[in-house]
Amino acid sequence: MMEEKGVISNTKSTQDLAVEGLKHLEDTIEAAFQILSSMNDELCNPALWPVAHSSSGDASDSSHHSEMGSGALEEARLRYKSSIASLRSIISAIPNSRKAKAYEAGFTNGSSESHADQAEIEKLEEKATSLRKEVANKHKHLKILIDQLRNIITDVSTWQSPCSV
Template sequence: MSNVKSTQELAAGGLKHLEDTIEAAFQILSSMNDELCNPALWSTTVSAHSSNGIVSGDTADSSHHLEMGGGALEDARLRYKSSVASLRAVLSAIPNSQKAKAYETGSIVASSESQANQAETENLEERATNLRKELANKHKHLKLLIDQLRVVITDISTWQSPCSV
C-alpha cells in the first residue's frame, strides 16, 4: 500500500485540524477577555516607553503584547497558526490523494464506480470550499476583535497615563 492517505483519512484529519483551529481561536478570545477583565494584567509601564508622557499606539501595543496574561494569549496564537497551517496542508493534499488513487486503480474502472467517485469528489470539494469560507469568516471576525482590543488597550493606556496640564 502507498504512503498517500485516502481522501476519507485526509477529511478526518482536516476536521480535527478545523476543530483545533476553532478551539485556538476561542482560546485567543478567552485570553483577550481575561486580559480585559483583570486589571492586574493590564500594563502599567506603557507610559515609561515615551519620553514626553504621550504613548503612541504602536508603542503601547508592542509593549502590552509582551506583558499580556502570562503568555496564554501567545500560546493560543501559536496553536491557531499551527492548526491553520496543518489544515491548509491537508486541504492541499486532497488533490494529490485523488490523483494517487486514480493511478493505483488504473484506467479500467466501471462507469458507475467512476461516477460515484466523481460525485464523492465533488461533494468533498464543495465541503472543502465551505470549510475554507467558514475559516475565512472566522479569521475576519478574529481580526476585527483583535483590532477592537487594540483600540480598548489604547484607551486604557490613555486613561492610565498621567495628565500634564
C-alpha cells in the same frame, strides 16, 4: 503513511485526510476560542493592562501578571497558526490523494471503472444543467407573477383611496 511538518504522504486516502483535517479544524477552533478567551481575560483585568504597570505602586507584581496574560495569548496564537498550517497542508493534499486513487484504480480495475465514473459525472452534469434551466424558467414565471401581484395591489390601493373632488 508518513507526515512531516506540513508534508502529507500521498498514500493517505481522502477519507483519512478528511478525518485528520477535521481534527485540525477542531484544534483551530479551540485555539481561536483560547485567543478570544485570553483577550477577554486581559481586557477585563486592569492589572494586566500596560497602563496599570506604569501607574501601579507594585511594578513587579503588575508586570508579572502582564507577562502571564500575554503568554497565554501568545501560546494560543502559536497554536492557532500551527493548526491553520496543518489544516492547509491537509486541504492541499486532498486533490493529490484523489489523483493517486484514480491512478491506482486505473491499474487495478482497468479503465472501465474510470469510464463508468466519467459517464456518471457527465450524466450528473446534464441533470444539473437541466435543473438550472428549469429553475431559470420557474424564476421567470415567478417574476411575472410578482409583477402581476404588484399591479393588482396598485389597482386595489387606487380603488380604496378616497376620491377628493
